[in-house]
Each structure stands twice: as C-alpha cells, then as structure tokens.
Amino acid sequence: MGQAFASDTVYFTSKRKSITLPFKLVHNLIIIPVQINDSQPLHFILDSGVKNTLITRLNYSDSLSLNEAGRITLQGLGTGHELEAIYSKGNIMRMPGIVGVNHQVYVLMEDIFNLSTRMGMPIHGIIGYDIFRNFIVKINYSSKTLTLYRPDIKLKVPKKGEVYPLHIENTKAYVEADVRQHNGDSIKVKMVIDTGASHSISLYLPTDARLQLPPKVMEAYLGRGLSGDINGKIGRINSFSLGRYELRDLPASYPDEESIKAALNLANRNGNIGSDILKRFTVIFDYPHERMVLMPNSKYSEPFYYNMTGFEISTPLPGANFYIVSHVIDDSPAKASGLLPGDQLININGRDCTELALDELLELFESKPGRKVRLKLKRDSKLVNVEMVLQSRI
Template sequence: MTRASFLMLLCLAILLLPEIALAQLQPKFGQDTVYFTSNRKQIKIPFKLVHNLIIIPVAINDSKELNFILDSGVRNTLITRLFYSDSLNLNDADKVTIHGLGSGHEIEALYSSGNIMRMNGIQGDNHQVYVLLEDVFNLSHRMGMPVHGIIGYDIFKNFIVKINYSSKVLTLYRPDVELKKKKKAEEFPLHIEATKAYVYGNVHQQNGDTLEVKLVVDTGASHTLSLYLPTNNKLALPPKVMDAYLGRGLGGDIHGKIGRLDAFVMGKYALSDLPASYPDEEAIKLALNIANRNGNLGSDILNRFTVVLDYPHNKLTLIPNSKFKKPFNYNLAGFEISTPLPGTNIYVISNVVDNTPAKLVGLKPGDQILNINGQECKNMLLPEILEMIDSRPGRRIRMKLKREHQVFDVNFVLQSRI
C-alpha cells in the first residue's frame, strides 16, 4: 500500500479508539507507572520507519520483543494482532465491546490490567492492554512486517520524547533533564487535554482564507493534515479534489476527499502546496465534539523535523531536517501495495485507483511485483519501493509483474491528480 492511501488508516481508525473504549470503562490509577530501570538521564531506541510511522520493540509480560507503532494519538496499549509464535500471558482479561469509526460492526476485545511492559532500559508496571479479537486493521500486511500493536500516552506522559526522523532514533529523557535549544529550533505551546496533545497552526486555503486550527499531534497518522469540515464553517474543500478511501476504522471503512492547501504555517515554518484529507462527516461524527479540535497533524509533516514532544513541560520543539523543503506527493502511481507474508519481500498490488497510470496500463489487485526500474523486489524493503513510486511526477516507472502464471511488463509515468 502506498503511504498516501495508508494515511488515514491510523489517523482515524486508531486516533479515537481509546476515547471510545474508555468511555465504556476507564480504570483509574494514581501514579505514573513507566520509568527508567537505571539512573540514566536518557535512553536511545533505534526505530524503523514505514509509511512515516515509527516502529519500536516492546515486550509485554514474558513475551519476546514485539513490534509496536508509537502513536501519540492513543492512551492505552493496543494489541492488534498476535502470530502463532507469539506468547502473551495477560492478567485478569475481561471481554469488552468497542465501537469505532466507519460504517460497520462492533469489535470485541480483551481488556487486561496489571501487566508489565518492557523496553530497552524502561519498565511499565500495572500496564493496561486492550487486545482486539479481530485484526480489523491488517497492519502487518500494509506495513510489510509483523506489527503487533500500538503504544502511546504511557511513553509520552512520562518522558521528554525526541524523535529524529533522519537518523531513525528515538531518545527518551527523564522529565528533569533540561535540553539545550538548537539555533534553528522553534518552541510551541503543547496543550494536553484528556491525554491528547494539541497545537495551533494556520491553514491557507485556495479560496484565500487563512484560518487558525486546533490539531491533535499524531505520530500515528502517516499523512500531512486531516481537517474536519463541520468544525468550522469557513473550512472549505479545495476546488480540485478527488474521492478517496481514507482507511478503515473499528466500525468499517472511512471515505472522504483529498485536496491541496496553499500552505500550512506554524510559527516561522511554512509548508506549501500540501495535500489535506477531508473525511466524510458520517465517518467522524464521534470525533466532532472532542476538545473543539479541527483535525490532526500527521507524520508527513512531523518527519520534516526533529521533533521534541515534551508533555511534562507542555512544549513542542521543531527543528527542520533535510526533508523540510521537499515537495508533498500523493499516490503518484495509483495503486497500493501489501505483503501477503509479512516479513518477507513479497509484494502484491492490493488496490488500483480509477483514472490513474496504474489503471491505464491494466494493473489489477493480486498482481505480484517482481521488478521495478531494474531492481529486484526480493532485494528491496517496502519503504524503498514506496519511495520509488512516490518520488516525483514525471518519473517513468518500468515494472515486471506476475499474474497467476503469466509474467508481463508495464511502463507508465507518475502523475499527480490533485
């Protein structure tokens, strides 16, 4: 799956999960329970970056290290998928029902408290875990590797969290550590409300309006911005938009539109000509009255900076990196990629969008990608393939594919539809 069409899968499907689940039951505890296991002032954790999403190793109880998405949009740890070789002994598990976004059905989950969470040099006691009994997100197939769950607020509330997207290193600092401010850095107030972190910015619309918006800072959303039209009558769709499948919520599929903003501005940083997502009102009705927010700020903006999320002191620090001035592209090829066997370098087309280069050359879901521009896919990781097919409009792509027992070649040129 391309990162463009993956963008809302986590943003909408997962962003609201804890609030909806916690509305039904929300155990209280009186003290923070995640801490360094030594007297160190900082711990560095290398991470993997796929679809702009941060993957870190986490162990629950006596499990081996599992792959978790680090998502500032969630409160409680969520297990989305366990494989046959995974062992997870949960304490006091009770079955609960979760209602989510989209149009579909309720999801059953197990809720468990009193667990132990471990990362390198870090331990969490009395850890609360939700385990989905149905893998509704298919994260492993979409991410190209086994993904077991999502973790968020328990990490951010206890530490100063520095995310270096360029070096792919996460640094956690004790809250009493004072970080030196870099010359190019700018600090912003971080408003913590009901476990979520919010910032204010300005969107410059193509109709000439400039609006201040309140956005959730969401490392678990792979897109740029999501804007909720019903929250402000001055928010307007761009003149050129495309219908889009934005992802899947706990309750079913989420649809909406994609179009470009003239700019998004925070302080001295201005990002121009970027795509924004506008989910259908029905799909996000559960989100519309939460904290008076207008949408969320995703990781296709965040990854253009080194980001310091300082929940203990209510500060967000942004330091531009080498990607800051790169243009924003959106699904230039017109198809999505998944891996039928997560962890292997086998890639198949999972969806083809109408009126796109991929559709015009006859690509179909299920086609296996063997070679792209002379490079064997068996030697490539998913992020490398995504980078190639979303690189720039006008680039020519040559692909060798396999459909059932037939091998064939196609050629097309990447193009922007918005």
C-alpha cells in the same frame, strides 16, 4: 529500580537522565521494540494519537501470559462496526532500560488494521500515551533515534528550535496552526498531533464552515480506523504554518463525515498533523511541561508528494519482499493501464521486487509527476507487462 513519578507506572530501571533507542521508520511511522510480560521483543508503532496500548495481532508463537480481565467494545475512526477487545491489566511492559508495571493492554479480537501486510514486517501493536505522559520524548527522524528523558528535567531548547504550547486534553496533544487554502483564506485550526498517521495533514470539513475542498481533488482510501475504513478526498492547500515554519503546497486529506463521526464530538478539533510533516523536524514532545519543540532537518524543504500510481500494495508475507496489488483507484494511471487487485509485482523498472524494501517501492510511487514506471506482474500464473506514467491528479 529508578523512581516512579507521582502515580506513573512507567519509569527508567536506572538513575540515568535519558535513554536513546534506535527505531525503524516505515511508511513514515516509528516502530520500536516492546516486551509484554515474558514475550519476545514485539514491534509496536509509537502513536501519539492513541490512548491505550493495543495489541493488534498475535501469532500462536507470541506468548504474552496476559491476565485476562474481561471483554470490552472499542470505537474510533472509520465506518463499519464496533470492535471487541480483551482488556487486561497488571501486565509488565519493558523497553530497553524502561519498565512499566501494572500495565493495561487491550488485545483486539480481530486484526482490522492489517498493519503487518501494510508495513511489510510483523507489527504486533500500538503504544502511545503511556510513553508520552511519563517522559519527555525527543524524536530525531534523521538519525532514526528516540530519546526519552526523565519528566522532572527541564530540557534546554536549541537556538533553531521553536517552542509551542501543547494542550493535553483527554490524553491527546493539540497545537494551534494556520491553514491557507486555495482561495487565499487563512484559517486558525486546532490540530491533534498524530505520530501514528503517515499523511501530512487531515482536515475535518464539518468543524468549520470556512474549510473548503480545493477545486482539484481525488477520491482516496485514507486508511483504517478502529471502526473500519476511512474514505475521503485528497487535495492541495497553499500552505500550513506552525509558528515561524511555513510548509507550502502540501496535500491535505479530507475524510468523509461518516468516517470521522466519533472524532467530531471530541475536543472541538479541526483535524490532525501527521508524520509526513513531523518527519521534516526533530520533534520534542514535552507533555510534563505542556510544550512541543520543532527543529527543522534536511527534509524540511523537500516537496510533498504522494502515491501517484493510483494503486496500493500489501505484503501477505510480512518480512519477505512479496508485493500484491491490494487496491486500484478509479480514474488513475493504474486503472488506465489495466492493473487488477491480486496482481503480484515481479519487477519494477528492471529491478527484481524481491530486492526492494517496501519503503523503496513507495518512494518510487511518490517520486515526481511524468516519471515512467514499467511493471512486470504475475496474474493467474501468467506474466503481464504494464507501463504507466506517474500523474499528479491534485
């Protein structure tokens, strides 16, 4: 076995300096194979915003042989209730070429995230800090590869890369950035870097009196946190700057105060940076040397879009291209065209939905304003044809 550094419990199984793993990118999120004890490889989201390894969904067929240590209550973002979990230690975690001993795992008693139905494939859990603190982590979003380097090496920074100080507080990584609002005000913000958030940025209005909602916003369902649903608004800001890189005209999420109650007491942060920004770069997270490196890729200059249909979809049979309307937003093209939760998508713009991967569908919903979308739906065993025009409401 390779050497474990200090008291760390995750390390390479050989003397190699680095290991490169392919990953799947769905909904802007990174999915990697992880084995716990004697399990098959499971699908985990690599999430820099999460401290503990969470198992969110287990099937009867997923044998983990967990050492049960007791039950605890978890709290996080979202409004709702506290969540029960089994806390287990002394487990073995494996990824190709990597082993983690005495690994702590939390198994949620209720699959509140519904990640599998949202991601269109079985998702078993979330892993984060255990990987980031033990390695230097390079994420190449273009080639969909994750390279882990031994923590004791000093990586050379390429010429086109820019280095930022990373503040690690309570297992989370923060950077300072600048937000330019609709009124031209530029505000320095402290942001947590969150590879597990698929949006561009989220701003917490109560943390700074100068942060304001843009004049044009729409109500939105922003996702789920440990404590339930996160609701809020989405509106565009003029720009977001990290050092010399400036991204313009991007949608920002503004979660309701109730949804972020837990976060407001933490580290005095103003929000988070999600993977709709990160995917425009090759990113090096170097927790051991408290720095981050960004190198722009071919997506850097692409415009920022978001779902302009006004409806969300889920996949009740993860792994099969079977799509159901899960949520219809008021005052949206979907609502105006009569779409209902529970409608099954059969055909979109003449293409059979069974031939479309989830990401292809989402790409269509996020293309550009004015685009026509023709849907054939199944509702109560009847076929219904619907037409809508993608519309930017912010």
